[in-house]
Amino acid sequence: AQSVWGYDSDNGPERWHENYPLAKGDKQSPIEINSKDVQHDSSLSAWHASYDPGAAKTILNNGRTCRVVFDDTFDRSVLRGGPLSGAYRLRQLHLHWGSCDQHGSEHVIDGVKYAAELHMVHWNPKHGNFAGALKQPDGVAVVGIFLKVSKIENIKTKGKEAPFLHFDPSILFPKSRDYWTYHGSFTTPPCEECITWILLREPIEVSSDQMAKLRSLSKNSENEPVSPLVDNWRPPQPLKGRIVRASFK
Numbered sequence: 001a002q003s004v005w006g007y008d009s010d011n012g013p014e015r016w017h018e019n020y021p022l023a024k025g026d027k028q029s030p031i032e033i034n035s036k037d038v039q040h041d042s043s044l045s046a047w048h049a050s051y052d053p054g055a056a057k058t059i060l061n062n063g064r065t066c067r068v069v070f071d072d073t074f075d076r077s078v079l080r081g082g083p084l085s086g087a088y089r090l091r092q093l094h095l096h097w098g099s100c101d102q103h104g105s106e107h108v109i110d111g112v113k114y115a116a117e118l119h120m121v122h123w124n125p126k127h128g129n130f131a132g133a134l135k136q137p138d139g140v141a142v143v144g145i146f147l148k149v150s151k152i153e154n155i156k157t158k159g160k161e162a163p164f165l166h167f168d169p170s171i172l173f174p175k176s177r178d179y180w181t182y183h184g185s186f187t188t189p190p191c192e193e194c195i196t197w198i199l200l201r202e203p204i205e206v207s208s209d210q211m212a213k214l215r216s217l218s219k220n221s222e223n224e225p226v227s228p229l230v231d232n233w234r235p236p237q238p239l240k241g242r243i244v245r246a247s248f249k
């Protein structure tokens with residue numbers, strides 16, 4: 001339908017601003033990062049995640065992405081340090097991916113598009129609840145992790161809603177903690193400019209079978225015509241003078 005946003009030509013990123021004016025804001029995400037333009041900030045500390053695998057609840061195909069949700073009713077799985085002050089609660093993680101390995105990530109690094117991008121979304125409990133955090137510039141912190149395809153063994157993943165218990169998302173972190181950070185927005189409507197981005201420099205490796213599993217998801221509901229869930233990524237948005245800081249030289 002026209003009104004519901006998506007990634008097709010009639011409801012995709014070029015038209016989101018018609019129903020979500022923030023999409024044309026000055027702090028939108030994703031962005032292109034050019035290593036030559038980033039500024040090393042030696043005062044940036046390391047970020048730390050302490051996640052409770054017991055907080056993982058379900059994995060869901062919501063027709064736009066594959067999402068794992070966590071219990072965020074208390075400080076059970078939290079992210080702290082780096083550019084953040086205080087502990088941010090892990091609420092959910094999801095991915096953006098392409099129809100082929102040559103594109104799919106939302107952020108673009110020195111012209112490189114990765115096959116997919118994982119977002120771990122955390123919110124600042126000082127703002128009461130997630131809806132309140134969306135309205136604050138320091139409300140949300142998203143760890144972005146790039147996925148590149150290699151030849152490692154694949155791991156089976158489920159499609160629709162199903163229990164996804166005892167999953168520790170920190171297994172997804174790459175070896176290096178090096179990151180870029182900048183202030184931006186949700187990469188989907190409502191495009192709120194509430195995000196402190198922590199983008200990890202080192203991508204994690206997944207097999208082409210795992211990518212195929214993601215690409216086997218459908219955006220349609222059960223008894224509708226099959227429509228592959230692919231290319232659910234927003235292209236880079238204007239930097240508008242923002243500074244991207246690097247935790248590494």
Ligand SMILES: COc1ccc(C[C@H]2SC(=S)NC2=O)c(OC)c1
Nearest residue numbers: 092119121142185186187188189190
């Ligand atoms: C109104 O609440 C929302 C809306 C959209 C998303 C997902 C977006 S935000 C991002 S970054 N990447 C995405 O796909 C939320 O994620 C917690 C929460």
Ligand SMILES: [Zn+2]
Nearest residue numbers: 094096119187
């Ligand atoms: Zn996302």
